[in-house]
Amino acid sequence: MGENFGVALLLTAIAGCSTGLGSLLGISIRPGPRFMGASLGFAAGIMILISFVELLANAVASVGFLAAHLAFFGGMLFMYLVDILVPHMYMAEHGRHDAPGPAAPHQGRVHRAGTLLALGIGIHNFPEGMATFAGALQDVHLGLAMAVAIAVHNVPEGLAVAAPIYAATGNRRRAFFYSLLSGIAEPIGALVGGLILLPFLSQAVLAYVLAAVGGLMVFISLDELVPASREYGFEHSTILATMLGMAVMAVSLWLLL
Numbered sequence: 001m002g003e004n005f006g007v008a009l010l011l012t013a014i015a016g017c018s019t020g021l022g023s024l025l026g027i028s029i030r031p032g033p034r035f036m037g038a039s040l041g042f043a044a045g046i047m048i049l050i051s052f053v054e055l056l057a058n059a060v061a062s063v064g065f066l067a068a069h070l071a072f073f074g075g076m077l078f079m080y081l082v083d084i085l086v087p088h089m090y091m092a093e094h095g096r097h098d099a100p101g102p103a104a105p106h107q108g109r110v111h112r113a114g115t116l117l118a119l120g121i122g123i124h125n126f127p128e129g130m131a132t133f134a135g136a137l138q139d140v141h142l143g144l145a146m147a148v149a150i151a152v153h154n155v156p157e158g159l160a161v162a163a164p165i166y167a168a169t170g171n172r173r174r175a176f177f178y179s180l181l182s183g184i185a186e187p188i189g190a191l192v193g194g195l196i197l198l199p200f201l202s203q204a205v206l207a208y209v210l211a212a213v214g215g216l217m218v219f220i221s222l223d224e225l226v227p228a229s230r231e232y233g234f235e236h237s238t239i240l241a242t243m244l245g246m247a248v249m250a251v252s253l254w255l256l257l
Contacts, residue, residue, distance in 0.1 A: 004143070008136030009190050011147040012129045016186030018151040019125075022158025023179030027172045036156040037232030038241040043153030044225035045245025047217040050149060053253065054142060055135070055214030062207035071208045075215025079127070083223065118161045118178045122185040125154075128220070129189025131213040138206055145252060149245075153225055154183060156232075 059068035128150050136143020158179040166175035229238040
């Protein structure tokens with residue numbers, strides 16, 4: 001498994017840097033709320049299906065039903081504690097009213113919203129980096145699928161960070177920097193995870209880690225991506241995008257069998 005270290009780190013870096021692509025969209029063409037809502041719902045569908053069909057299922061097969069589920073809910077509890085203990089703002093809290101558009105009159109508030117949103121996304125991206133890294137260590141195809149899912153939802157996240165900062169300051173470089181900085185937390189998370197995991201890595205340890213990663217990704221999807229998608233989306237667009245994400249991920253996993 002250690003021979004995949006370089007590939008795992010590369011996949012995590014690519015997924016994290018996709019926030020930069022979102023920021024470029026936010027300071028140039030500025031996609032509308034339909035695009036952002038659909039992208040977030042699509043990413044949630046991918047992450048939820050991977051968590052249950054791949055991560056949790058493989059952990060159950062490796063360490064047993066009870067142990068795997070304890071690790072799974074431990075991952076959810078970890079993200080819940082991060083959610084309530086660390087000051088931040090997430091995309092769902094950011095709200096539709098701060099979607100890309102003309103500069104708001106209260107520029108200080110808009111700039112603060114963008115800064116807190118960057119912090120919240122960075123908090124999320126750190127364990128996501130560890131998740132992608134752990135998945136790629138076990139199987140490069142699994143790591144690739146997780147990296148794609150995370151990259152897809154990082155694009156609108158990067159856009160959501162860059163748009164309010166650009167609207168408040170008119171500074172494209174600052175907006176891009178804040179957005180990219182929130183994404184760099186992912187390869188940093190991968191490096192920290194690698195330093196912690198590799199000395200103790202075994203099939204059982206990796207199974208526990210991946211089960212916890214599954215819980216972490218489900219929490220992020222349900223607590224962050226789906227609510228944010230509904231803020232940006234219209235009528236049933238969120239559930240349709242989530243279903244599509246699940247279907248695409250199911251087909252891709254089937255092709256890899």
